Amino acid sequence: MTLDVPEWAADATTAVPYPLVFATVSGAHLYGFASVDSDLDLRASHVLPAHEVVGLRTGPETVERSGDRDGVELDIVSHDLRKFAKLLNSRNGYVLEQLLSPLVVVTSELHAALKDLAPRMITSGHAHHYLGFAHGQQRLYHNTGRIKPALYTLRVLLTGIHLMRTGEVVCDLGVLGARIAYVPELIAAKREAENGPMPARAAAYLAADIPALRAELEQARDESALPGYADPAAVDELHDLIVRTRLGQTSVATGSSPSAVA
Incomplete structure (x- = not known):
């Protein structure tokens, strides 16, 4: 754990009731100027089960949880993998920072695969x-x-x-x-x-x-030498990754067994 991130950060992600692709620390802790009373901002991506995607009753694309723990205000926001991928493909710097944050609370094989794709998703836009x-x-x-x-x-x-x-x-x-x-x-x-x-x-x-x-x-x-749009081949790979994950062919973490902050 870093000095500024509470030891219980990983445990807090169990508030998201779905398997997590990743959870990372964002906000002032990531930006290098957390204060003694800063909120702890956790940003994540989860995977809805297939029956909550293809049926009549669909699960939440975004899960938000907030509260207080040990005197620290806690804010958790998690997007379903498909929504997160769409944001990543929309030249959204915020989700790019979340994905690549060095303050990792939960990780998985899928998280690693997304990070491998990230450089090809970065654009001048x-x-x-x-x-x-x-x-x-x-x-x-x-x-x-x-x-x-x-x-x-x-x-x-x-x-x-x-x-x-x-x-x-x-x-x-x-x-x-x-x-x-x-x-x-x-x-x-x-x-x-x-x-x-x-x-x-x-x-x-x-x-x-x-x-x-x-x-x-x-x-x-x-x-900038960066392209105006994401590499089309990377977008295709991102699509395939979502499909394989939804079919249960790619490993994700669970909220109950997160990794430690790097």
């Missing part, structure tokens, strides 16, 4: 996701003046820039933000208080840096 997400977080920062949405804005833009230039998904702002002198100070302040205010001396720098990073992401998108 993922920049649209990061630009849109950053816009929403920037607006929230302007409305509240708090550190949390400011860090989210920086993280999203820097992740998008790195993805466009390298094809690699990196979410840790502590790594991505090494080029920005005040980022360590903001991360330290956020770790002390989840909803703390922005230090005045950093606010002026941020006002100039956010538009500059947005322009940098747009330029990185325009100059």
Whole structure:
């Protein structure tokens, strides 16, 4: 387990009443600035049994569970494999980050197969996701003046820039933000208080840096060597993987026997 992820994270995934393809940690823990009172965000994919897919009574494409454990707010969201695959094929950076998160709580052979396909699903069009997400977080920062949405804005833009230039998904702002002198100070302040205010001396720098990073992401998108769309052969393989899984030919994990966080 990492220092910030509770030891009981794996056990918490049993709240999803279906076999899990994977469960990983997202949110502030993944982004490198979890505070002492941060929520624990678990993101997962599950497999509905065939009779809940092809019959009259279908199972939930998305399962959501929330609660409190040991004083930590817990949020679990899991998509059925088919829905998750459709999102993955829609240039959705959020599910891509979930799939490739290094903070693994539950894994399986199917999880490994999806991760193997992921590089061929990455496109220059993922920049649209990061630009849109950053816009929403920037607006929230302007409305509240708090550190949390400011860090989210920086993280999203820097992740998008790195993805466009390298094809690699990196979410840790502590790594991505090494080029920005005040980022360590903001991360330290956020770790002390989840909803703390922005230090005045950093606010002026941020006002100039956010538009500059947005322009940098747009330029990185325009100059990216990434394809505009996912590899059609990879999409075909993704389709076949779903079919084989639904027919019981590919192994998935169970919520009762998850692996430890890597």
